Amino acid sequence: VNSNGFDAFLQELLRAVPSVQNVGAGDIGIDTDILEGNVFDSLQVLDLHTWLEERTGRPLEEEDVFRLRTLGDVYAWALDAPPDETRA
C-alpha cells in the first residue's frame, strides 16, 4: 500500500495538467471521484495521456489506454506496476 505516493501523484497531476486544475481539490483535499470523472472526460483524457507520456518517457499505446479506467490505474501505469501493488 502506498497511499502517500498516490496522493502525491494526484497533486502532481493537478499541478501539471492545466485543464484539471482545481477540479475536486478544495479545502478538504482531493475528491478522487470528482477528479476521476473530470480527468477521463473527452479532451482532458488526451491531456492526461500527454502528461503521462511526458512524465514517464514511455509511449501510451492503444492497448494501454484500455487499462486506464481509474486514477489508481493511471498511477499504476506511471509506476509500470500492476494496480494492486501500488495502493489498497
Added chain:
Amino acid sequence: MLTGRRVRLEELRPEHADFLYELFSSPRVGGRMRYHGQTPSPDEVSMRMWDMVLAQFLVVGVMSNSPLGLVVLSQANFRNRFCHFAVLGHEAVHRTGLLIEGSILMLTYAFEQWDFRKIYFESLEPNLDSFSSAAGRILEFEGRLRDYHFMDGRYVDMLIHSLSRERWDGAKHALLGAVATSGAPQRDGALAR
C-alpha cells in the same frame, strides 16, 4: 485513410456489417440515439446507414485493427456552410480517449475538405457528461430544446453545440499534436495520410 497515433479512420466495407449492427442496435449506444429503444433488423440498419450522410468512417485501432466506433458528418447544408457531427462507440471504448482521437481526425477532414463555417453537435443532456470538457473548451453552446426526448422514464433536453472554423483553427494544432502519428506526442504535429 486518415491516421493518428492510436486510431485511424477507415471506409465502411461489407465485412464491417456485424460490428455496425451491434453498434446501432446496442440500447446504450446507437440504439438509444437513432432507434430510441426499437430493435431494428440488420436490413433496416443497413438501409439507414447512409441517410443524410456526407461522410462517415470507422474508427479503427492502429495496433489491434479492431473497429472501435463510427464518426459521421451528416445533414450538410452547403448554401449556409454547416453540417452535423456525431460519434458512436461501444462502452468499452468510453474514457479511453480513442473516440476523441477519431473525432479530431474527422473534424480535421471536415474542415479541410469543405468550406464549412461551423459544425453542429447535438446531444441529449445526460450524455453531456461524456464531452463536457470539449463543450467548455472548444464548443459553443447554441441552444437547448426542452423536454425533447423521452428516455429512462423521463423527458430530457436536447443540447446543441457548435464548433466554428475560427475556434477549430485556434485549437487544432494542440489537438492534432495530441493525436499525431510519430513517437512521443508533438504539440505541433501533423496528421499523416
